[in-house]
Amino acid sequence: MANPLYTQNRMNLMKPAEMPTQLLDWYDQHRRVLPWRALPGEEADPYRVWLSEIMLQQTTVATVKNRFETFMRRWPTVSDLAAASLDDVLTEWAGLGYYARARNLHKCAIAISNELGGRFPNSTEALKDLPGIGDYTSAAITAIAFDQRATVVDGNVERVIARLHRIQEPLPRSKKNIKKFAAAMTPARRAGDYAQAVMDLGATICTPRKPMCGNCPWSNACEARSVGDQELYPVKAPKKKRPTRRASIYWIERQADEGAEVWMRRRPEKGLLGGMMEFPSSEWLEATPEGPSGDGWQPLNGQIIHVFTHFRLELDVFQRTDGVTAGLDGKWVAVRRLGDIALPTLMKKVSDLVLQDRQSR
DNA sequence: AAATCGGGGGA
């Protein structure tokens, strides 16, 4: 039986065939200026497109803007990046999170520079074989850098499509279905503009809460809009709650000729904060930690709270300034150089707390 | 299919 709302409004409904044109017209009027985005009529640089897309994985435009420009100034071409050391790349990436992205970025630059003659492949299949490039990023590079037809599906597109069709099936199960709907609409002409237009639509109009349907070029095609339940989509599977892990972390300091030094170690290449520097700590467990054994430890006021994707971490900080490393492996790092190493945000919180505590004495 | 993997900002 026909949807009565559809029957009632069908004179006003947009034809599917004209939806891409509507969106591209909207995009031409509302195109945002972003550091990695080519100006109208300008040819895209695959290196810029790739670097920005890796940085933008699960990371907001606002966060990426400055970091992108710093990377581009330091490594203007893919071969420059390939020639860098992994440690320099991790140091430059510090604070951006998901550090496997930085390791894969470096690996990918080396593969392109050494095996592919310094040129990016222009097919989604070949792109997807490179480290750190999956379904979304391969499509994005194909469309934006090479202006070839490819269907991009990111969080924005999932939301737009789920609302257009009032998809009841929850994510991530509905991914295939969403991709199918998105692919059916993707035009061959202006592939890059279209890809960016759908994502811009999701980012600025079809927002998670309080979407601005009055300004949406696809409003007349949207099923959720016609029913009025836009904010219910996309339906998502229920989330698990985060456990809390706890530990003690140790600031061990000594006075060297050039100033204070602190004892640090590098985390294993794989896993959480892989390859990044840390202050030694007890194991991060769900049980309450015991303080350090032995004399000379001084507890700090205040706890470090840090929330990861799948657990929350609470750290008690203990310090000593006699340079006794108590059998912990590591190396001395100049305290004034902490800004020049691969220091993740969690560890920066620790150093900030210690140095601020010192200031206040 | 589910788990892992950061950090920041908006409401």
Add this chain to the structure above:
DNA sequence: TCCCCAGATTT
């Protein structure tokens, strides 16, 4: 607090 962000990879 909770949610989301131009996701990819491993288990």
